Amino acid sequence: MGQRARGVPWLLVVAVGYALVQLVLVVPPLAHALGWDETVYVSQYDPRVPAAFFSAPRSRGISFLTAPVIAATSSTLALRITLTLLSSAALYAAFRVWRPIVGARTTALAALLFAGLWVTQLYGPQAMPNLWVAFASVGAVGWFLRAVLRREPRAGWWLAGCVAAAALFRASDVAWLTLPLFVVALFRARRTLPYLVGGVAVGLAQWVAEAFIRFGSIQERLHVSSATEGTMRLHPNFGNAWNSLDGPLLCRPCTATLDYPGLGLWWLTLPVLAAAALVFALREHRLPQTALPVACAAALAVPYLLLLDYSAPRFLLPAYALVALPIAGLFTRFSARSVLVVVGVVVAAQLVSQVAVLNQVTESTAATNHRYRAAADGLRTLGLRPPCLVSGQRALPIAYDAGCASAEVSGNNASTSVAGLLERAAKVPTALLTEKGQRPPHYARDWTPYPLRGTPGWTAWLAPTRPKAP
Helix, strand or coil, X not given: CCCHHHCCCHHHHHHHHHHHHHXXXXXXXXXXXXXXXXXXXXXXXXXXXXXXXXXXXXXXXXXXXXXXXXXXXXXXXXXXXXXXXXXXXXXXXXXHCCHHHHCHHHHHHHHHHHHCCHHHHHHCCCCCCHHHHHHHHHHHXXXXXHHHHCCCCCHHHHHHXXXXXXXXXXXXXXXXXXXXXXXXXXXXXXXXXXHHHHHHHHHXXXXXXXXXXXXXXXXXXXXXXXXXXXXXXXXCCHHHHHHCECECCCECCCCCCCCCHHHHHHHHHHHHHHHHHHHHHHHCCCHHHHHHHHHHHHHHHHHXXXXXXXXXXXXXXXXXXXXXXXXXXXXXXXXXXXXXXXXXXXXXXXXXXHHHHHHHHHHHHHHHHHHHHHHXXXXXXXXXXXXXXXXXXXXXXXXXXXXXXXXXXXXXXXXXXXXXXXXXXXXXXXXXXXXCCCCCCHHHCCCEEEECCCCCCCEXXXXXXXXXXX
């Protein structure tokens, strides 16, 4: 990577490259349908479709981000392209914060290391929160250091904004992100405390208000959130995180194994490289610039590596983004040509391997999303039209594609009772979905079964049509 004196804006080059990879490899396969979680977030403010059940652990940042696009158009392609452009701009803006702290070359290389991960590329055009927490975290730690080390007068306000954004996108993550920042602020930079507290308060205001309105209290929402996540407790989760490095996108229960262990070696080197970066930073008296992003990355990884019993590759995106900075600093400190060649070869090999995984996972994701859309088309051929209701294990994304409301009587997305479901089924066309080998629940045994076209093994059980009252 060349010197800044040559005038090459390497960080901008990385951001543009990141956008191009999304537009070429990710957007086309995913242009026609949304994924499960995406439909939950997007449906909240979609004027054409009833909002899906919004479980306790979720936060509404992504719903706010996508609301203007969804209000203007129902095109999934338009949403994908918009998110691609926004995520690429966010990558540039977040890592640009670090240029005065670690220099232009390190900043650009860190952005490249993070943007080169398949999971970063896959979620750029998707309506999911973890990547946006990553961008907000990189910005927050960078502005905190600029406020402490450089005493920039506006850094505190930018710090507050980034912390608020992280809280909006995922309320639980902001507690872990700010824990190291509060510790440093208390002992070294108390003038940053008002900005940290203010950012957290503003970002969590909506989540807190919703906790009281929907759950009765903050404590009850946290309790329900923990239950939804499988009761969060000390549970080493490294094996599940390793096994899901190349998919599936949600490993719950996690019975997957890593298809190509050699392509996951980069994951095992992260703590080693971070430790080496800390050693060199200590010798060179540049510890804060290295130690703080490492500490925040480790804190953000705690709930996903120690407290859950399932995994998803996207969970660690904020940790990857932060740890990329000290690792890039470690690489760029070398000046020997032979070492630079080795580093360049390693980075290039990593990028190529990530593209191979990206193609495989994108194809699988597109097939799943298409299956949801095909099921929705099948429901329409059976005469299901809005206003309508869909229930069953796969109801949320299929109901969204069909323009229907969704309802569950059990599981993490339980939103009604059996009596409530039957009451609604008496008023609007209703379908209950089952997969191959499943029997309908007792209350739907007299409903009429129809195999769904395009989704072999899936059956729609239509509730009896009630005659309208005279």
